[in-house]
Amino acid sequence: MFIIALLCLVGIAVAQQPHPCTSPPQWEGRIFSSNEKQHDTMRGKISYDATYRRVRIIEDFEVGDDEYAFDILSLFDSGLEFVYDLKAHNCTRRPITEQWRDFGIPQNARSYGEAYIGSSSFPDAGVLITIWGGNFTIPSVNVTLSYVSTWTYKGCLPVSRTVYSDTYGNDVLSIYDVTVGISDPNVFIPRRECLTAEEYTMRQALFGTPNKKN
Template sequence: MFTILLLCLVGIAVAQQPRPCTSPSQWEGRIFDSNEKQKATLRGRTSYDSTYHRIRIVETIDVGSEEIAVDVLALYDANIEFVYDLKSHNCTRREIIQPWRDFGILPDARSYGEAYIGSSARPDTGLLITIWGGNLTLPTNETLRYVGTWTHQGCLPVSRTTYSEKYGNEILSFYDLTVGISDPNVFIPRRECLTEQEYAMRNTLFDKLTKKH
């Protein structure tokens, strides 16, 4: 009898363990990123695609007293990043050396429960979020500690805070997200970033580069 009761209690405890929700694989929205130690802030609009590991951000970066405006397209499966300077109109092509980092909840993340942004006292006065955290390992073998929040309904990212001795605290926030990609061509590089031959073959060429077969 005791064994049966113990098994029932274990089963209830396992059933109550929180499980990570699954974020949409494609979404668009605005982001704001700040790092006090690096004296840097970033604000921009992004298109995100975790299916084919690609992201585009049109952003303004403030580093100290300097302001940089760029259009960045990162195609992780092709290991290519295009950086278009919106002021000088120059495009730089460079190799991606860091691995793809998903904005969904990582499989090894630890749950820190749920909370309301705003209030739960009255309807429509708060947003229920789920909180997860853990460690991220950089290509340099440095470890970042992080805590992230996602909407309880829809599992959309809300914020992510990371910390390391070297880089300090970085706070990334997401706003006005919509599920899906409004323009699939957003993942095709600007004409200024391509040769004439590449531009003529842009749909076929970059479709092959960014999609998995």
């Protein structure tokens, strides 16, 4: 049902058969996600780097009546995640157990066509998007989820992702104000509070941008 609802929301499908596009490997933007079943919402700023598989999200998170604020740096190639609590002012370092999930169109995704967000009736009144969906499994909990995601037809920028499972319900993610590239080359270096004195001294060598992808 959520696939039908998404198609109704985004507009009139375009007749031609779409082809997968390639998303920029590095970008920044703002995100909003919600899950009615889990009673949570999240607003944040994201810096995303698919080349070196790392993501930083500064977020305000609400679960029911409880409010939290985190600065989360996930370094998948290093298998490390740094979670800084912006209210408690403490940092937790933990191993990453989940798999990397790219914001590009998965190779096994199924096309649901193209559509306009807004309208194609007037100039600059709408954005043409391409719609793809499928399933993926989270091995750590052995749960299979269904998803539908959208990207802009021009530029292949991520727009939204809806993930559904009987266990977790609908998780709806919106991505907006996207700019291509990384504005601050140091954004993927952990906060000083998350590092030892020795690590902080060597932070560029330990966490700076690698010279090449291994």
